[in-house]
Amino acid sequence: MLVKKKLIKLFAWIDNSNISEDDNVGNAIDWLRVIPFILMHITCLLVFVVGWSPVALWVALFSYLLRMFAITAFYHRYFSHKSFKTSRTGQFIFALLGATATQRGPIWWASHHRRHHLYSDQDKDIHSPKHGFLWSHMGWFLCLKNFTTRENCVRDLLKYPELRWLDRFDIIVPIAYAFFMLGLGKWLELYFPEFGTNASQMLIWGYFVSSIVLIHCTLSVNSLAHIFGSKRYQTNDDSRNNGLLALLTLGEGWHNNHHHYPLSARQGFFWWEIDISYYLLKLMSWCGLIWDLQPIPVNRLHSKLVQKELKQ
Ligand SMILES: [Zn+2]
Ligand SMILES: [Zn+2]
Numbered sequence: 001m002l003v004k005k006k007l008i009k010l011f012a013w014i015d016n017s018n019i020s021e022d023d024n025v026g027n028a029i030d031w032l033r034v035i036p037f038i039l040m041h042i043t044c045l046l047v048f049v050v051g052w053s054p055v056a057l058w059v060a061l062f063s064y065l066l067r068m069f070a071i072t073a074f075y076h077r078y079f080s081h082k083s084f085k086t087s088r089t090g091q092f093i094f095a096l097l098g099a100t101a102t103q104r105g106p107i108w109w110a111s112h113h114r115r116h117h118l119y120s121d122q123d124k125d126i127h128s129p130k131h132g133f134l135w136s137h138m139g140w141f142l143c144l145k146n147f148t149t150r151e152n153c154v155r156d157l158l159k160y161p162e163l164r165w166l167d168r169f170d171i172i173v174p175i176a177y178a179f180f181m182l183g184l185g186k187w188l189e190l191y192f193p194e195f196g197t198n199a200s201q202m203l204i205w206g207y208f209v210s211s212i213v214l215i216h217c218t219l220s221v222n223s224l225a226h227i228f229g230s231k232r233y234q235t236n237d238d239s240r241n242n243g244l245l246a247l248l249t250l251g252e253g254w255h256n257n258h259h260h261y262p263l264s265a266r267q268g269f270f271w272w273e274i275d276i277s278y279y280l281l282k283l284m285s286w287c288g289l290i291w292d293l294q295p296i297p298v299n300r301l302h303s304k305l306v307q308k309e310l311k312q
Helices: 002-011 035-050 054-080 088-099 106-118 133-142 161-168 172-191 199-226 243-248 255-260 276-286 306-311
Strands: none
Touching: 035 199, 054 088, 054 106, 054 172, 054 199, 054 276, 088 106, 088 161, 088 172, 106 161, 133 199, 172 199, 199 243, 199 255
16 A cells, blocks of 8 residues: 555656645655655756856756746746736746746646735745745645645636646656757757757756756745845735845745735836836737736835834
């Protein structure tokens, strides 16, 4: 019986439909299931074996930026908060792009994020730093109970079979992306030998290093952006605005703004709050790829200000 359970868990790396919410209870780390996550970190050390080249570093950076945009703009602002609209085809392409970031499927991601907004920094918050920094950064998704999707939070997304498929086989897109990097490296090696790169270098830098940095920067919004930074709005949580995180995460660092009004497509509420994802979303709306970007209403922009509260 125990062997069968372990086999099911191994199989869940590829197809997670065998694991139900009832199977996953408790805060214990699910070591068997998180082996791929650990291996991804160790694989990054292969940079000392494959070496580096300027083109490998540029591809790693571009790979990071493209997928960070997919996470902040699509997984977060679209799937989790519905802060703009798109076609069903657009929705699927956004989900595919987001899935390359190796942060599981869009429905799983949105379900846990919506729950975070429901209970921000309260007992039921799944990743509040109040429960420990490491827990808020990584523990919450490595444990048993948060492996499954909280279906009651995402009924609107569950009706799309193509999104459910991406969630069920959430390792397929990252593997395809890693193979794409491998192919790109081989192609550059064959046709542009002057770049001094190869397949293994592109795989390690373009996929592994880029993905690990991307994952930790995304996770920092849950951990660091609830600890370090300034607070403009009186929200019922410890969310903070952090300019450095906003640069690294293409706009997500304006987290206190976001908790104040999560529906807004824009998280940098003022012109000096750089929000690259929003600028790109605006560009996409001008091209007709997305529409109905939710603005921040003027009355909300100036409501519940911390300074005002303190003066009273
Ligand atoms: Zn938050
Ligand atoms: Zn959010």
